[in-house]
Amino acid sequence: MGKCYLAWAKDPEIRQKGGSGGFVTATLLAALKEGLVERVLIVRRIDEFEGVPLLTDDPEEVKSCSSAHLAAPLNLSSYIPPGERVAVTVKPCDARAIIERSKRRQIDLEDIYMVGLNCGGTFMPVRTMEAVSDLFGLDPGDVLGFEVSKGKFLVEARSGTYTLPMVELERMGYGRRDPCRYCNINIPVMADLACGDAGVPPGMRATFVEILTDKGDELFEAGIKTSMIEFEEAGEEEIETRVRTDRRMSEDADMWWDELSSMIDEVDHLSYYINELGRCIHCGSCKIVCPVCACKDDAKCLDMGREGYRISLYNLIRLFHLMDSCIGCGQCEDVCPADIPLTMIHQRFERRMEKELGYRPGFEMSKPPLQEPEPGGKV
Amino acid sequence: MEFIQSVCPGCCINCGLYIVRSGEEIKVDYRKRSPVNEGKLCKFGVDLSRYYAKERPEPTVDGKEVDLETAIGEAAERLKMASSAETGFLCMGNSTNEEILAFKRLAESFGIENIDCTLSKHIISTPEDLKPTLSVGVPFKSIEEADRIILISINPSLQYPLLLRRVIRAEKKGAEVVMLNPAESESLELEGAVVISEITQKTDPMLIKMILEAGKDARSICFMKPHANLTGAMLLGFYGVDISEKVKLGEIRSLFLLDPVPGDMDDLLSDLDLLIVQAGMKTRVSEVADITIPSPRFFEREGTVVNIEGRVLPVGGTSRAGVESLLKIMGGEMDFEDVRRGVWEVLGVDGANEDLIAITQGRR
Amino acid sequence: MAIERWEPKILAFCCNWCSYAGADVAGVERRQMPPSFRIIRVMCSGSVDPCWVLEAFLEGADGVLITGCHPGECHYLNTNYHTARRYRLLRIFIEELGLEPDRLRLEWISATEGIKFAEVIRDMTEKIRALGPSRLGPER
Ligand code: SF4
Ligand code: SF4
Ligand code: SF4
Numbered sequence: 006m007g008k009c010y011l012a013w014a015k016d017p018e019i020r021q022k023g024g025s026g027g028f029v030t031a032t033l034l035a036a037l038k039e040g041l042v043e044r045v046l047i048v049r050r051i052d053e054f055e056g057v058p059l060l061t062d063d064p065e066e067v068k069s070c071s072s073a074h075l076a077a078p079l080n081l082s083s084y085i086p087p088g089e090r091v092a093v094t095v096k097p098c099d100a101r102a103i104i105e106r107s108k109r110r111q112i113d114l115e116d117i118y119m120v121g122l123n124c125g126g127t128f129m130p131v132r133t134m135e136a137v138s139d140l141f142g143l144d145p146g147d148v149l150g151f152e153v154s155k156g157k158f159l160v161e162a163r164s165g166t167y168t169l170p171m172v173e174l175e176r177m178g179y180g181r182r183d184p185c186r187y188c189n190i191n192i193p194v195m196a197d198l199a200c201g202d203a204g205v206p207p208g209m210r211a212t213f214v215e216i217l218t219d220k221g222d223e224l225f226e227a228g229i230k231t232s233m234i235e236f237e238e239a240g241e242e243e244i245e246t247r248v249r250t251d252r253r254m255s256e257d258a259d260m261w262w263d264e265l266s267s268m269i270d271e272v273d274h275l276s277y278y279i280n281e282l283g284r285c286i287h288c289g290s291c292k293i294v295c296p297v298c299a300c301k302d303d304a305k306c307l308d309m310g311r312e313g314y315r316i317s318l319y320n321l322i323r324l325f326h327l328m329d330s331c332i333g334c335g336q337c338e339d340v341c342p343a344d345i346p347l348t349m350i351h352q353r354f355e356r357r358m359e360k361e362l363g364y365r366p367g368f369e370m371s372k373p374p375l376q377e378p379e380p381g382g383k384v
Numbered sequence: 385m386e387f388i389q390s391v392c393p394g395c396c397i398n399c400g401l402y403i404v405r406s407g408e409e410i411k412v413d414y415r416k417r418s419p420v421n422e423g424k425l426c427k428f429g430v431d432l433s434r435y436y437a438k439e440r441p442e443p444t445v446d447g448k449e450v451d452l453e454t455a456i457g458e459a460a461e462r463l464k465m466a467s468s469a470e471t472g473f474l475c476m477g478n479s480t481n482e483e484i485l486a487f488k489r490l491a492e493s494f495g496i497e498n499i500d501c502t503l504s505k506h507i508i509s510t511p512e513d514l515k516p517t518l519s520v521g522v523p524f525k526s527i528e529e530a531d532r533i534i535l536i537s538i539n540p541s542l543q544y545p546l547l548l549r550r551v552i553r554a555e556k557k558g559a560e561v562v563m564l565n566p567a568e569s570e571s572l573e574l575e576g577a578v579v580i581s582e583i584t585q586k587t588d589p590m591l592i593k594m595i596l597e598a599g600k601d602a603r604s605i606c607f608m609k610p611h612a613n614l615t616g617a618m619l620l621g622f623y624g625v626d627i628s629e630k631v632k633l634g635e636i637r638s639l640f641l642l643d644p645v646p647g648d649m650d651d652l653l654s655d656l657d658l659l660i661v662q663a664g665m666k667t668r669v670s671e672v673a674d675i676t677i678p679s680p681r682f683f684e685r686e687g688t689v690v691n692i693e694g695r696v697l698p699v700g701g702t703s704r705a706g707v708e709s710l711l712k713i714m715g716g717e718m719d720f721e722d723v724r725r726g727v728w729e730v731l732g733v734d735g736a737n738e739d740l741i742a743i744t745q746g747r748r
Numbered sequence: 749m750a751i752e753r754w755e756p757k758i759l760a761f762c763c764n765w766c767s768y769a770g771a772d773v774a775g776v777e778r779r780q781m782p783p784s785f786r787i788i789r790v791m792c793s794g795s796v797d798p799c800w801v802l803e804a805f806l807e808g809a810d811g812v813l814i815t816g817c818h819p820g821e822c823h824y825l826n827t828n829y830h831t832a833r834r835y836r837l838l839r840i841f842i843e844e845l846g847l848e849p850d851r852l853r854l855e856w857i858s859a860t861e862g863i864k865f866a867e868v869i870r871d872m873t874e875k876i877r878a879l880g881p882s883r884l885g886p887e888r
Binding site: 273274275276277278305311313314315316318321322324325328329353354357358361374375377378379380381382383384 | 797806819820832833834836837838840841843846854856884886887
């Protein structure tokens with residue numbers, strides 16, 4: 006484990022406004038000021054339910070995004086301008102995508118500072134709006150914000166605060182999107198910094214920060230040098246709490262995986278895949294949004310093959326090609342107009358590969374297994 | 385990287401999306417916040433940037449490039465000279481509500497009664513109380529909750545994938561889904577069902593009549609439409625005569641086309657005495673026009689559309705040029721705000737709100 | 749009337765430098781081989797794109813065989829080691845997909861191993877005959 010701190014923005018306004026004491030905002034501002042990066046890539050809030058990427062070097066814009074919720078199901082890795090030094094706020098799946106993209110020379114990891122944010126999952130905007138109106142009778146327009154805290158779904162509205170245990174919510178089909186439920190990585194250990202709430206003593210406006218790399222050190226140092234941040238070392242107990250929270254969350258995720266993926270094991274696999282993928286209308290969206298796919302217009306999968314295949318060549322090739330690189334980010338499933346559970350399907354294959362080879366995409370820079378030889382040519 | 389919240393001009397569903405602009409470059413991004421489509425798009429929406437990259441028309445008069453004011457002035461002059469009985473205004477439903485209403489007011493100012501949104505003959509033959517059913521469809525959420533869905537002469541997997549997914553969701557919840565070809569079935573049993581069909585210029589009006597009659601006890605009826613804002617055009621009353629018929633009969637000698645798409649009467653257009661086209665995109669039709677008035681690309685327009693569910697959706701742009709050209713031809717007494725207020729009034733709403741189903745068929 | 753026995757369709761991708769020659773030897777020596785397989789000559793087993801294997805199944809192959817040079821004998825350094833890796837993942841892939849993994853086979857067969865080639869084909873044919881037709885092929 007890297008060095009761990011409890012840290013916050015020195016500027017009282019940023020500390021008050023930003024989530025968890027404004028550390029991330031302050032660090033981004035410091036990175037700009039110190040010239041570590043040319044611009045930062047963050048999430049700009051559109052409303053309570055939706056955010057879009059924002060690439061900026063304007064400190065005021067950075068400040069205005071300080072309380073931007075994490076809940077938007079975006080993958081920022083696709084918006085990184087190549088050849089520019091940027092700091093990016095990353096969930097685990099953004100960070101993993103960045104690493105896979107740099108393996109494929111889409112971006113240069115050297116240029117990128119990954120400010121990792123612990124992630125408990127993201128929410129599809131429309132489903133969440135339905136949740137607040139179906140469950141609490143609220144007009145989505147009256148919602149001031151929502152968050153998940155200590156296993157509870159909390160909605161802040163003009164008329165008061167509303168809450169429901171997440172388990173209940175998700176049993177009813179609301180809550181986080183499926184891929185996030187079974188994503189078992191909550192702390193972005195592959196980023197430069199990992200920032201989150203877990204381990205912060207109750208009532209304290211601060212972020213638990215783990216420094217994971219030299220670049221993480223640089224970022225933290227920039228905060229100190231510019232007097233943007235204040236910090237204290239994290240104690241044993243706080244570190245322990247964070248480890249426990251993390252463990253609990255990934256166990257929870259694995260439980261969801263077992264539950265959701267067992268549905269496939271209960272039926273005939275081939276019929277299941279033929280059936281689900283049979284609805285594909287070949288809009289191409291799943292490829293476009295996939296952050297780890299680096300193929301352009303000459304991609305193999307775009308040669309669809311003949312009509313009348315049980316599964317289109319497009320789908321089959323994508324499934325195979327992503328077997329060693331799908332990071333389970335959920336982007337494909339989000340945009341599929343045929344509602345095919347694409348991430349689940351890709352993950353079924355990817356997780357088999359993981360089990361076979363002990364390799365997980367998006368953690369470090371080693372080559373994807375499909376590009377590597379089999380040692381000794383063993384069959 | 386500027387994210388412009390917009391809607392797809394591809395069909396009557398009007399899927400929400402982002403147009404992402406970086407300098408001259410335009411990309412489409414998925415807008416998961418849209419209650420219409422939750423970010424999902426069909427192939428047309430996915431390829432929209434290519435559609436928007438098509439060449440834009442220049443202002444022309446008699447094939448010569450002129451400045452916009454000249455084209456507008458010339459249009460006003462020639463419309464004045466044309467006989468109003470032999471002049472037609474055709475809007476194909478690819479324009480905003482504001483443009484359509486301005487277009488209608490323009491027709492009125494010249495005393496022109498030949499107006500059409502390509503579906504006049506279907507609308508005229510429908511009794512007044514059923515006209516709302518013809519124009520506005522149903523909330524997609526209600527399709528998901530249906531027990532019985534009847535698809536008549538429509539194959540949503542080809543034409544409307546974003547509708548199809550709602551039908552499939554209903555089916556997964558246990559709904560019965562039936563595909564009917566009325567040519568093969570004796571009578572239509574539509575009681576309690578959500579009925580989905582399609583209406584295009586080529587649809588046999590008898591079929592529409594049959595569905596509307598048999599569908600009196602249906603839960604709801606939804607006629608999908610191939611163009612972006614045919615719903616708005618119908619609600620704004622942009623219908624009267626079947627213009628393509630009249631052109632074919634030679635009864636119309638002067639024609640004003642708003643945002644045309646290539647169609648079956650294209651070959652006849654060059655024989656007209658006067659052809660005026662206002663469009664955001666160069667087409668074969670704009671090429672043969674006597675007067676061409678360019679308007680902004682769809683996503684650049686300020687204004688609204690009504691989608692098939694009855695939502696009044698902002699198109700997302702800031703340019704009023706399309707509406708303003710029409711108002712200038714009219715003589716400049718109205719401005720954009722007047723038209724906007726007019727649209728709210730006719731539609732009976734107090735503004736655009738994507739989260740609200742503002743217009744319904746008025747059925748159960 | 750004799751009941752016709754179902755013959756599995758097997759597609760073999762054979763490396764030019766070894767097993768294609770091996771297949772030739774098998775043919776010249778007139779060893780007994782089932783008629784059910786087709787050979788595609790490739791310049792190296794490593795040039796067999798996994799997509800071709802998938803396409804073969806989609807086109808109706810009941811089994812796919814890839815043959816290459818023994819480890820250490822590849823004409824192009826170690827490209828057959830890449831074949832081995834892809835094969836390893838392809839097998840898991842088709843298994844997850846719901847096909848029997850034994851429908852795919854990789855064998856190292858040198859130019860002189862005509863006997864082995866014939867045996868592999870025979871053995872594979874029998875195994876796939878036992879499995880029955882592939883369910884990924886076009887509807888019959
Ligand atoms: S996939 Fe994992 S890391 Fe990505 S948003 Fe969902 S929970 Fe977070
Ligand atoms: S296949 Fe889907 S889930 Fe996997 S990385 Fe690509 S977009 Fe993400
Ligand atoms: S997004 Fe869905 S429908 Fe579109 S190509 Fe991918 S699998 Fe097919």
